[in-house]
Amino acid sequence: MLTVDALSCARGGLAVLHGVGFVLNPGEVLILRGPNGIGKTTLLRTVAGLQPPVAGRIDAPAEGLAYAAHADGLKAQMTVVENLEFWSAIFGGPPIDEALRAFDLVGLRSRLAQNLSAGQKRRLGLARLLVTGRPVWILDEPTVSLDRASVALFADAVRAHCAAGGSALIATHIDLGLQAEVLDLTPFRAEGAPGEASPRPRADAPTDPFDDEAFL
Numbered sequence: 001m002l003t004v005d006a007l008s009c010a011r012g013g014l015a016v017l018h019g020v021g022f023v024l025n026p027g028e029v030l031i032l033r034g035p036n037g038i039g040k041t042t043l044l045r046t047v048a049g050l051q052p053p054v055a056g057r058i059d060a061p062a063e064g065l066a067y068a069a070h071a072d073g074l075k076a077q078m079t080v081v082e083n084l085e086f087w088s089a090i091f092g093g094p095p096i097d098e099a100l101r102a103f104d105l106v107g108l109r110s111r112l113a114q115n116l117s118a119g120q121k122r123r124l125g126l127a128r129l130l131v132t133g134r135p136v137w138i139l140d141e142p143t144v145s146l147d148r149a150s151v152a153l154f155a156d157a158v159r160a161h162c163a164a165g166g167s168a169l170i171a172t173h174i175d176l177g178l179q180a181e182v183l184d185l186t187p188f189r190a191e192g193a194p195g196e197a198s199p200r201p202r203a204d205a206p207t208d209p210f211d212d213e214a215f216l
């Protein structure tokens with residue numbers, strides 16, 4: 001479903017990770033771990049196609065990935081239902097009812113996204129995954145702002161997705177209680193990767209127009 005082979009990636013013109021490889025099959029979850037700054041977000045962005053790899057190969061199903069980044073990326077002036085219907089229309093995905101139910105948003109359906117609490121916004125951001133209809137979820141710290149009950153809802157949604165043949169690549173520092181493989185990125189740190197005593201990024205490093213992309 002998703003194969004990453006000998007992948008090297010960079011951020012701001014500096015090498016971050018070198019030689020990463022894994023296979024994610026239908027029904028599987030792969031958890032990315034590693035200390036702050038090791039390159040989890042950079043790897044996810046590269047796999048999601050937001051930035052090109054420096055080297056290596058990524059084989060993914062065409063139009064098969066749904067990426068949820070740190071930011072919720074909601075349409076603030078639209079209601080919960082309008083946000084989900086918007087994304088469902090963009091992706092041509094399934095109706096929104098299951099997404100509302102799975103993330104306990106039924107009672108909030110008419111509320112403007114801008115008036116949701118941080119955890120409610122995060123639940124809405126994650127609910128969008130269900131309306132994409134896409135098989136491979138690429139998730140960057142998906143449980144930030146979620147309380148314990150909401151983390152459990154999220155884990156249930158991932159389990160249901162995988163039971164239906166989907167898969168998920170997740171960067172997280174917490175234990176989600178999922179049956180999953182774990183890949184620690186620490187051994188893949190590139191030589192000269194940014195760190196405590198790292199060089200400044202090159203002044204001519206290309207700017208990244210998608211750096212704030214919240215959801216794809």
Ligand SMILES: Nc1ncnc2c1ncn2[C@@H]1O[C@H](COP(=O)(O)OP(=O)(O)OP(=O)(O)O)[C@@H](O)[C@H]1O
Nearest residue numbers: 011012016035036037038039040041042194195201
């Ligand atoms: N826009 C940028 N320009 C230059 N360097 C960046 C940029 N964004 C991140 N970096 C650097 O790239 C390295 C990898 O960052 P990345 O966000 O991928 O790490 P991470 O493992 O996701 O970290 P965390 O656990 O803190 O979220 C870090 O050293 C970071 O300082």
